[in-house]
Amino acid sequence: MINVYVLCGGKSVEHEVSLLTASAIINSLDKERYNVYPVYITKEGLWCNKGLVTDEIKDTNELKGVSNKTILGSMAESLDEIAKNEEKSIIFPALHGTNGEDGTIQGFLDLIDLPYVGNGVMSSAVGLDKVITKELFSKVNIPQTKHIAFSKKEWIENKDYLYSNLEDVTGYPCYVKPSRSGSSVGINRCVNKEELEQAINEAFLYDTKLVIEEEVVGREMQISVVGNNAPKSSVIGEFIQERNFMDYDAKYLDGKLIQVIPARVSEEITEQMREAAVRAFKALDCSGLVRVDYFVTNEDKFYVNEVNTMPGFTKLSMTPVLWEKTDGTTYSQLVERLIKLGFQRYEERKALLYDRRTK
Template sequence: MKTNIFVIYGGKSVEHEVSLHSASAIMNAVNKEKYNIYPIYITKEGIWYSLGLLKDDIGDIEQLKKTSSSTIPSSIGDFLTNYLKHDEKNIVFPALHGTNGEDGTIQGLLELLDIPYVGNEVLSSALGMDKVIMKDLFTKENIPQGKYMSLRFHTWKDNSEESLEKIEMTIGYPCFVKPARSGSSVGISRCENKDELKKGLQEAFLYDNKTVIEEEIIGREMQISVVGNDYPKASVVGEFIMERRFMDYNAKYLDGKLIPVIPARLLKNLSDAMRETAIKTFKILNCYGLVRVDYFVTEDNKFYVNEVNTMPGFTKSSMTPALWEKTDGTTYPQLIEKLIELAFERYEQKKSIINGR
């Protein structure tokens, strides 16, 4: 009997559209001889919608969108009652990015439902999503990173001038202002003076009630993918050639302004150190399945961890599958299958844990 794989995508997230592209590529790559594929769309309002058994490849991501007049609780209940095959072998692939998908929320629901799922669990997802907590942990474990500080909305609202002065004294200019729990460069601003800093904070607070402010590091932007459970492995280092200093959402996903170079042009000892650090960050955050670690590398060959992504973009042209193809020849479908195997492996580990006396 085939295994049922439920690919969940969309969601109440600024990365909604990115999720659709990832889901489309994943479902087209899954072995249909081995799996029954069920697309599960979450609208921008948070309503779940099942598209039924997928029989053909997705040609247009518009096929993955549906409208519904249901409510969130009833739509989730409908999925659990009428679509989840309780007497069959199931697995969930959460092709969700950002809020409610990459922050541990959906993972918590799947843990309660006792369903195996691909990727990181509640803790690692939450830690990776919150840039401030993530950076605090990296500080404790001596992971190289740039100067940073955080600012909450209530503090900004109560005394904006004092907040601005503290940022100027601690970080200085130019600096980057980011929502603490968002992705795809949404809500991020590069600030060179006080007026830009004020506008940047106002922009970031539209997407989160906590921001992170970082010093600007002039360097090349590189990435490493880590895949595994107890014995994770790091890919070769990949580099993005950027056509402008700050790559926003449009540059990353719409304009085609990112040019990947794999493997990156690095000294071997530097590349090895970055790969070791990537595995170390994977373990610090208690990751399972996969993670992408983003770096800056300066002209004097120093590297700094920028952030991690616990559910990176997963189209065929995304960095994660491209890195593994260049590392060991793993194809996109093979990588999908590997992640599914790791999910079942981790599920069996957790099932062996005694939860009572």
């Protein structure tokens, strides 16, 4: 038996989304082959090991727990149970956004030498940071929209200059985004200076730097890339939506998004987009999985919007559906594949030398 410890919740604005992802992962795993242990992390950072799960999770509230221990005490207790388990074990961080998808939990798991699913420290940290991702993609010629980025300090000290510069670069309408946030939290569309200032102030509630992008009139499409050393891209999927952009409610609450798979785009552009998705995966040194989000215009010009190094696995999520449409991979098979890739990467890291070999 393989033990799978599913981390969920966490200190993140995407706390509730994480619970949806975790529930789906837990329910998908064959309990005859895997021992599944949810580990709920509260919004305060307390770790609560929920014990072995044998039944279906029907409500995300079943994953929540209460602990009166200190943060260090609760972490130590949960990790002690994992360490004492003599069977093969792996961590599945079903965590989104800060303190989960940004490299922090990955670095912690590396330090305590536990295998885990998904991307490592660098790719997770860079992938969540829109500003650094854009700078990196510009070096490898991945198409992007016009944009400008700045910190809160720069905004306070040079507001007039930044206003003038960004209006020249992006114009209106434009989108204001916190650099390190997901699920469209803190993102706003602006059509004038007044809305722009309000959106900038809101974005700075979620991060100390932000990016402002020009609006591209087109469709939003997504490609999933899965693998380690030989990543493969899925077919392209797109959403038909009623709103100008997919905010948090549209993604997780309204249920008004319609998936179109494969997307309505030419074969030539399809191949170019799939190739660019793999290049993005490699540029970030990813492992396990990544979802690459695009804008595609009516003239078949495409731009990479952003990447997601731990995309959601809710019933509305694109990633599992893309692979089912690509090669028939079921949800459960995809989760198992990611677990195998996590073990593979762990064994590669274990084979590295950590002392200087003398001649």
